[in-house]
Amino acid sequence: MxxxxxxxxxxxxxxxxxxxxxxxxxxxxxxxxxxxxxxxxxxxxxxxxxxxxxxxxxxxxxxxxxxxxxxxxxxxxxxxxxxxxxxxxxxxxxxxxxxxxxxxxxxxxxxxxxxxxxxxxxxxxxxxxxxxxxxxxxxxxxxxxxxxxxxxxxxxxxxxxxxxxxxxxxxxxxxxxxxxxxxxxxxxxxxxxxxxxxxxxxxxxxxxxxxxxxxxxxxTPDGLKARIGAYAEVTVAGTAALDGAAVVLDRLTGGRPVLDRQRLTVGVTVPAQGLTLPRIIRELDRAGVPVTDASLRPPTLDEVFLRLTRTPVAGTPLAGTPLAPTAPAEKEHAP
Known part of the structure; x- marks a missing residue:
């Protein structure tokens, strides 16, 4: 047609x-x-x-x-x-x-x-x-x-x-x-x-x-999101575990993890293919990082926009910094 x-x-x-x-x-x-x-x-x-x-x-x-x-x-x-x-x-x-x-x-x-x-x-x-x-x-x-x-x-x-x-x-x-x-x-x-x-x-x-x-x-909005990948965020048991979690996520994704020391979270953009939440949790466990929660969600359109234009958007990090979540998502919880 x-x-x-x-x-x-x-x-x-x-x-x-x-x-x-x-x-x-x-x-x-x-x-x-x-x-x-x-x-x-x-x-x-x-x-x-x-x-x-x-x-x-x-x-x-x-x-x-x-x-x-x-x-x-x-x-x-x-x-x-x-x-x-x-x-x-x-x-x-x-x-x-x-x-x-x-x-x-x-x-x-x-x-x-x-x-x-x-x-x-x-x-x-x-x-x-x-x-x-x-x-x-x-x-x-x-x-x-x-x-x-x-x-x-x-x-x-x-x-x-x-x-x-x-x-x-x-x-x-x-x-x-x-x-x-x-x-x-x-x-x-x-x-x-x-x-x-x-x-x-x-x-x-x-x-x-x-x-x-x-x-x-x-x-399509969903198609553009799929091209970017996903966003992983883990919550650790204390500030001492943040750096260890960042090292593991950096090794797994090749990205630059974002640390939030107040919320005790580390987040990173995940490549579009291959990396699952269970694998992330297993690797953190092998490294001895105590995790209390973890999630893997699709990116928002704001994050797609930022990644494609490298321009700041209200509520997102500045251009050149790793993408961080801009809205709460439904979570796949760690066991």
């Missing part, structure tokens, strides 16, 4: 004077999927979105959105897409209903058709009760949902979400995630840029990691 791509770029380049923002970026997003575009600040994510949404022209390569060339057919691209930027673009002096009716008119939906579409979206995003209050009185999460609704006025084939949950609390983020999942289930293609690794893990069918203007890795 032939795959049809809603977004396709080949060798995409963009220069801003001496700054080389994109360096031959390739991207392929199948129709009806959610693609998470990840990367550190300055990696080129927003530049990609601006090119794909016809807001800026590439200086090299080509890009197709909904089958239309972004350079040769920008008007056709705009008719096929919806865009939600990093910050809510709604007018705080207008009510929610007035905002959506304004967007409808700008999109060519006038009269009853525009009013009906605005009311439909207010209901869909749980905003109907607040629809006739000025948007300036709404919470940040409500304004972001209104902004997302505005991007859907024309029922776009492709929706671009550029860091849509920046600054939102967990409950508001969950509301946006629910809306995005529903759109994908209905067949809308979504390209999502985000700094929240959990967001990509929860929403994306495929992830593209961008660093220094290039795609450095592509795959």
């Amino acid at each position: 032939t795959t049809t791509y809603a977004v396709l770029s080949e060798g995409l380049e963009k220069r801003f004077g001496k700054v080389h923002a994109l360096r031959g970026l390739d991207l392929a997003v199948p129709e009806g999927s959610v693609c998470g575009l990840l990367g550190p600040n300055g990696a080129g994510k927003t530049t990609v979105v601006r090119i794909l949404t016809t807001l800026t022209r590439p200086t090299g390569g080509r890009a197709l959105v909904a089958g239309h060339d972004v350079t040769r057919d920008p008007a056709l691209v705009r008719r096929a897409i919806g865009v939600t930027g990093q910050y809510a673009s709604v007018d705080g002096d207008l009510t929610g209903r007035e905002n959506l009716r304004l967007f409808a008119r700008l999109a060519g939906l006038r009269g009853p058709a525009g009013r009906s579409r605005a009311d439909e979206l207010l209901e869909r995003f749980g905003l109907a009760e607040a629809a006739d209050r000025v948007a300036a009185t709404w919470s940040g999460g409500m304004r972001r949902r209104l902004d997302l609704a505005a991007g859907l006025i024309t029922r776009p084939r492709v929706l671009f979400l550029d860091e849509p949950t920046t600054g939102l609390d967990p409950a508001a983020r969950e509301d946006i995630w629910t809306a995005v999942r529903a759109l994908a289930e209905e067949g809308t293609t979504v390209l999502l840029t985000t700094q929240y690794l959990e967001e990509a893990d929860r929403l994306a069918d495929d992830v593209v990691v961008v660093d220094r203007g290039r795609a450095v890795a592509t795959g």
Whole structure:
């Protein structure tokens, strides 16, 4: 079966004077999927979105959105897409209903058709009760949902979400995630840029990691995690045993163990193949290291991101240091 791509770029380049923002970026997003575009600040994510949404022209390569060339057919691209930027673009002096009716008119939906579409979206995003209050009185999460609704006025084939949950609390983020999942289930293609690794893990069918203007890795979230390996952590009976545990784990993995003297733990990234928790425990026992607990878990997407970009992520170690766990995991306990 032939795959049809809603977004396709080949060798995409963009220069801003001496700054080389994109360096031959390739991207392929199948129709009806959610693609998470990840990367550190300055990696080129927003530049990609601006090119794909016809807001800026590439200086090299080509890009197709909904089958239309972004350079040769920008008007056709705009008719096929919806865009939600990093910050809510709604007018705080207008009510929610007035905002959506304004967007409808700008999109060519006038009269009853525009009013009906605005009311439909207010209901869909749980905003109907607040629809006739000025948007300036709404919470940040409500304004972001209104902004997302505005991007859907024309029922776009492709929706671009550029860091849509920046600054939102967990409950508001969950509301946006629910809306995005529903759109994908209905067949809308979504390209999502985000700094929240959990967001990509929860929403994306495929992830593209961008660093220094290039795609450095592509795959499903689980597939990318599998490439990194796993993370082993052992808890020892006292501080005197920490160094011995580190020596054993270093020998077994070739990594650089991370010692936490307060928690009495030693952790290390484990190669993708071959090393099991029972073997780790046996080797520690042979070395006379008293272990009270041990676990072996998959890496988080944060750790994958760090390993691929060598860039610090909130809650993870600095680049160049061993990866440490960023969240509790289900444990396989030592006997």
